[in-house]
Amino acid sequence: MILLQSPSKYLLQILTTRLENLDKGVELDSHWIEFNDVRYHVQASMKNPNLLFLSVSLPPPPPETVSFGGLPPGAIEAIKAAYGVVAQILDPPRDGFSLTLKLNLSKLPPDEEHKHGVLTKIASVREVVLGAPLRVFLKQLASRTVASDIDKVVALVHRPMESFFLIPQVEKVTVVFPMRFKDSIDILLATSFLKEFVDARRTAGLNNAPPCSWSPSPPPELKGAPPEALSSNAGFVSFVIFPRHVEGRKLDRTVWSLSTFHAYVSYHVKCSEGFMHTRMRRRVESLIQALDSAKPEYEKAVKATQNRSFKRLSLKDGRSSLKSFS
Secondary structure, X not given: OOOOOOOOHHHHHHHHHHHHOOOOOOOEEEEEEEOOOEEEEEXXXXXXXXXXXXXXXXXXXXXXXXXXXXXXXXXXXXXXXXXXXXXXXXXXXXXOOOEEEEEEHHHOOOOHHHHHHHHHHHXXXXXXXXXXXXXXXXXXXXXXXXXXXXXXXXXXXXXXXXXXXXXXXXXXXXXXXXXXXXXXXHHHHHHHHHHHHHHHHOOHHHOOOOXXXXXXXXXXHHOOOOHHHHOOOOOEEEEEEOHHHHOOOHHHHHHHHXXXXXXXXXXXXXXXXXXXXXXXXXXXXHHHHHHHHOOOHHHHHHXXXXXXXXXXXXXXXXXXXXXXXX
């Protein structure tokens, strides 16, 4: 299985190239979309080559989730903690975006390794922002504390108008994903993939991985969730996260893996579909070759004769040909 990387490779390339060519002062204006839900816009001018504006458009939240100014809870604090003096949050953000950061490259640390770490963190802005509320709950799990005012079922946005659910407890956090796909073939492949995914968790080499289960109907933990948020055509996947899964550096990996689980499944579904199409094309080509080699020799000769072309002689050419025989 291929695991998706947290930093945006394109954004990291832009930041690295900009830092290496500050003396050239080239204007920059770039738009792109990743994971089919987050839109980026990077802009820089020739007058201030050290300043770079990064705008991010997040998935629109469904009604059952909580957001503040288009951002999930804890996002502002997570941005300040991750980027420090390098990034300044612009309020309001640019039109059509949920967040705009003013990056000052002159305030990056002088140490090359530390500098690359900050750039990588900036390129991971999706994880920092969308994973902020999930990180808060998992940190509470690591310290084995749960806030008294937290609902039994918490909805967090992870796709446009779609949410996944957390059931926080002192000793564990249960994460439930309603899996939705538009294409009928994707639904069949995703259902099969998720069943195999759950079976693979039972192998001996994955004993330390979070327990995983799949069901075609909502699990009992979602009893208090809004009914309109529980629509699914590929079942429900549940993970149980224990404190050992969020200790130390494991926290970042767990937050990213859970935040992009639907994209992870979609990626492998599309890869499986492409692999099957390739196998089908190769099979058709081999059958055509077998049919061609099975044709009798006289059919090939007739076909070759039919494909011959003859040049029609004009009347003048015909008379000249007759004179040559006289």
